[in-house]
Amino acid sequence: MLQCIDLYAGAGGLSLGLMEAGVDVRVAVDLDLDCERTYTTNISGPVFIQSCVHEITAKSIKKHLDRERPLLLAGGPPCQLFSRLNKNPSQQSEGVRSYMRLVRDLTPAYVVFENVPAIMRRQKAWSFVLRSLRGYGYEVSFGVLKATAFGVPQQRERLIVVAGRQHVGLPVGSFDSPRTVREAIGHLPDKPITILNHKTMKLSPENLERIKTLRHGENSRVYGQSFADSYARMAWDKPAPTITTKCISFSNGRFGHPK
Numbered sequence: 001m002l003q004c005i006d007l008y009a010g011a012g013g014l015s016l017g018l019m020e021a022g023v024d025v026r027v028a029v030d031l032d033l034d035c036e037r038t039y040t041t042n043i044s045g046p047v048f049i050q051s052c053v054h055e056i057t058a059k060s061i062k063k064h065l066d067r068e069r070p071l072l073l074a075g076g077p078p079c080q081l082f083s084r085l086n087k088n089p090s091q092q093s094e095g096v097r098s099y100m101r102l103v104r105d106l107t108p109a110y111v112v113f114e115n116v117p118a119i120m121r122r123q124k125a126w127s128f129v130l131r132s133l134r135g136y137g138y139e140v141s142f143g144v145l146k147a148t149a150f151g152v153p154q155q156r157e158r159l160i161v162v163a164g165r166q167h168v169g170l171p172v173g174s175f176d177s178p179r180t181v182r183e184a185i186g187h188l189p190d191k192p193i194t195i196l197n198h199k200t201m202k203l204s205p206e207n208l209e210r211i212k213t214l215r216h217g218e219n220s221r222v223y224g225q226s227f228a229d230s231y232a233r234m235a236w237d238k239p240a241p242t243i244t245t246k247c248i249s250f251s252n253g254r255f256g257h258p259k
Helices: 013-020 033-042 058-062 091-104 119-122 123-135 181-185 205-212
Strands: 003-007 024-030 047-050 073-077 111-116 139-146 155-165
Touching: 003 013, 003 091, 013 024, 013 073, 024 033, 033 047, 058 091, 058 139, 073 091, 119 123, 119 155, 123 139, 123 155
Parallel strands: 003 024, 003 073, 024 047, 073 111
Antiparallel strands: 111 155, 139 155
């Protein structure tokens, strides 16, 4: 069985998917204490190392691995580094340098690297990723995959890089018709009584008035303006927009409930 290290593990979404695909996740690494609490509460088995990836060493990880089994190194540096708001090339390069250092030192059989598509426009960082992987002897496949093709009811795109000693192709999604907001949350009750983590936001009086004036799928601003999706409701019969860390705020995107 393929064993795996999950870098920048977060709350464990990638680990969970890999485990459901039959991969033995042995180690998860993340700096955030809240991520460790969430991860270890919901996923049993992997050793969680609370550390910055910049400071982690191959030696500290190897003691948790089976030397006889092939290794997959997976994960993606924080995507905020490569957003259009970050103009610092040195920060962007540093975000991938530690990852590639561990590829070099651990010599995994396979590498999976994911991030926002915008990383391909960050020439210094993106060229470093490709140059490093190919320089270490890997054949590289990459492409932008849509989450809707894999059953996620959300308009999210991610760059996926897969590298191996021999060619490994990218996965192909099997969902021809995207799942919708209605399918995902339409059955939930209005009041958070019995469903774990189901919460309703307390809107300010001003935002409550704003959302009352909108039908589902409508914007409160004109398309073409900056941040036109802020103060907007999701549409029932379309996938949700990309859900960001700001999704708990009605003012930061199309995060208003359709009803």
